[in-house]
Amino acid sequence: MDEVSRLRAAVAAAMRVDGSPEAPAFAVSAVVARALPGDGAAITLMPSDETRETLAVTDEVIAAIERAQFTLGEGPSLDALTTGRPVLVSDLGDPMSRAAWPGLTGRLADLPVGALFAFPMQLGATVIGVALSYRAVPGDLSRDEVTFALRAVDIVTMALLRIREGAATGDEDDWLGDGVLGARQVHQATGMVMVQLGGVAATIAFARMRGHAFVLDHSIEEVAGAILAHRLVFDPDEEPTT
Amino acid sequence: MLLPAHDADAASSEAGSSEAPGPRPSVCPVARADPCLGTASAVATLLGLAVGVGERQGPVAALTRVAEAALSVLPAADAASLVMTGSGGAGGRLLWASDPLSHALDQAQLAHRDGPAWHVAGEEAGQVELVTDLAVERRWPAFTTRAVRLGVHSVLSVSAGVLDPRVDATAQEQVALNLYAKRAGGLTPQSAEIVLLMLLLATQAMRGQDALAAAGDLALHLRRGMATRTTIGQAQGVLMERYRLTPEDAFDRLRITSQDLNRKLREVAAEVAATAVEPQRPGRR
Numbered sequence: 001m002d003e004v005s006r007l008r009a010a011v012a013a014a015m016r017v018d019g020s021p022e023a024p025a026f027a028v029s030a031v032v033a034r035a036l037p038g039d040g041a042a043i044t045l046m047p048s049d050e051t052r053e054t055l056a057v058t059d060e061v062i063a064a065i066e067r068a069q070f071t072l073g074e075g076p077s078l079d080a081l082t083t084g085r086p087v088l089v090s091d092l093g094d095p096m097s098r099a100a101w102p103g104l105t106g107r108l109a110d111l112p113v114g115a116l117f118a119f120p121m122q123l124g125a126t127v128i129g130v131a132l133s134y135r136a137v138p139g140d141l142s143r144d145e146v147t148f149a150l151r152a153v154d155i156v157t158m159a160l161l162r163i164r165e166g167a168a169t170g171d172e173d174d175w176l177g178d179g180v181l182g183a184r185q186v187h188q189a190t191g192m193v194m195v196q197l198g199g200v201a202a203t204i205a206f207a208r209m210r211g212h213a214f215v216l217d218h219s220i221e222e223v224a225g226a227i228l229a230h231r232l233v234f235d236p237d238e239e240p241t242t
Numbered sequence: 243m244l245l246p247a248h249d250a251d252a253a254s255s256e257a258g259s260s261e262a263p264g265p266r267p268s269v270c271p272v273a274r275a276d277p278c279l280g281t282a283s284a285v286a287t288l289l290g291l292a293v294g295v296g297e298r299q300g301p302v303a304a305l306t307r308v309a310e311a312a313l314s315v316l317p318a319a320d321a322a323s324l325v326m327t328g329s330g331g332a333g334g335r336l337l338w339a340s341d342p343l344s345h346a347l348d349q350a351q352l353a354h355r356d357g358p359a360w361h362v363a364g365e366e367a368g369q370v371e372l373v374t375d376l377a378v379e380r381r382w383p384a385f386t387t388r389a390v391r392l393g394v395h396s397v398l399s400v401s402a403g404v405l406d407p408r409v410d411a412t413a414q415e416q417v418a419l420n421l422y423a424k425r426a427g428g429l430t431p432q433s434a435e436i437v438l439l440m441l442l443l444a445t446q447a448m449r450g451q452d453a454l455a456a457a458g459d460l461a462l463h464l465r466r467g468m469a470t471r472t473t474i475g476q477a478q479g480v481l482m483e484r485y486r487l488t489p490e491d492a493f494d495r496l497r498i499t500s501q502d503l504n505r506k507l508r509e510v511a512a513e514v515a516a517t518a519v520e521p522q523r524p525g526r527r
Binding site for chain 2: 045047048050051053122123124126128157158160161162164165175176183184185186187188189190191192193194195196199200201202228
């Protein structure tokens with residue numbers, strides 16, 4: 001069996017896992033994340049910059065990379081989403097990368113990340129998320145690795161669509177159950193900040209949260225947690241009070 | 243589309259054998275002035291057909307592309323048309339004609355509800371009626387007289403069923419694709435094979451597009467679903483902050499509002515997330 005057939009078989013098995021409603025989605029994502037080339041990878045559902053749910057990570061480094069991308073609102077994943085094309089960054093430290101993503105490259109400077117490879121999960125023009133892998137050492141993916149990654153990303157995309165199609169999703173679209181830890185909290189915190197700022201649009205509230213996270217070198221999830229715990233309150237006059 | 247499991251290879255060798263290969267060239271006789279098929283342009287036409295059919299404009303549009311492709315690939319064919327022959331011999335209408343000639347010929351068939359198209363109509367898809375010389379054809383006298391008077395001597399009608407795999411074809415009307423040639427013998431069994439092959443190709447292309455489109459719909463639904471999850475979370479947050487509620491109580495409040503107003507929960511959530519306030523309750527001022 002070749003690599004791709006093995007992956008298909010593993011994904012098919014993962015689609016049949018039992019347990020919580022979100023178990024199959026998390027399982028297939030984990031299988032594909034482990035198979036992607038590189039030192040580690042993540043599978044993230046991402047219809048927009050502000051809505052991201054990471055279904056699988058293979059290590060803490062990629063988890064930190066995803067948190068940083070989400071918090072800062074920049075990076076190869078967002079570019080892959082908006083262009084519908086893979087974004088292959090062979091050297092995160094080079095001047096072009098630093099110019100493209102100044103916040104992200106700064107935040108990742110202390111992590112063992114040399115290269116980042118983002119692949120949009122898409123069907124035609126519709127992107128549902130981004131698969132991201134990293135390498136500690138800068139360098140390109142080989143042609144075979146890119147080819148395999150593209151196939152693997154197609155496989156996980158179709159698998160997730162089929163899982164969602166087969167799930168009895170109600171009015172609340174709960175095929176992911178309670179969802180990824182932290183994702184719903186970010187949205188709830190956004191709603192709270194909307195009111196705290198006097199009834200502003202969600203996108204403005206979210207931008208303020210991001211700004212706060214950036215200044216404090218926190219993640220957006222941490223800021224959301226503080227807001228939900230009432231440890232952090234926003235005010236229409238610039239500085240949030242803690 | 244209802245095509246019989248059509249083995250194009252077997253059928254074309256059959257067609258070849260009816261023209262007795264060997265000393266006489268069978269498929270594309272070199273002796274003739276016109277080659278019946280220029281291979282490269284035929285391949286290009288078939289590819290264009292697959293792509294064109296894939297543009298999802300519906301079964302009749304797909305069949306029109308097949309008819310146009312057949313016209314371009316078969317030099318002896320002078321005109322083409324599509325007719326819907328109606329179920330059980332009643333009804334019928336002209337769907338498309340490449341020019342006034344085929345339109346007039348179809349009118350002739352329709353007027354008498356008789357002719358090669360009507361002959362293949364009641365049959366399952368993929369049935370062929372080929373007349374190489376209308377001058378000696380005894381069936382359908384009204385039609386053949388008119389055709390010969392218009393200068394047409396050869397006709398090929400193929401029943402195409404309904405080119406839509408999702409539709410129950412047994413309940414559907416039949417569509418016939420017609421090709422007309424001025425030259426007797428201009429349309430041959432091999433012409434028929436080519437048209438059937440094109441219909442098969444078009445069916446596969448439509449099936450593929452249907453599958454792709456269905457998957458594309460799933461992708462859009464997934465995106466919309468995630469947007470729903472986002473707005474529900476944001477709506478919860480708005481209520482949590484306004485009324486000092488826990489997330490669970492905020493969700494319950496959304497659900498109660500949705501029931502009271504008889505609106506979907508995701509719509510209520512979307513409104514709360516957009517306005518940062520609860521929707522007005524009826525009777526409240």
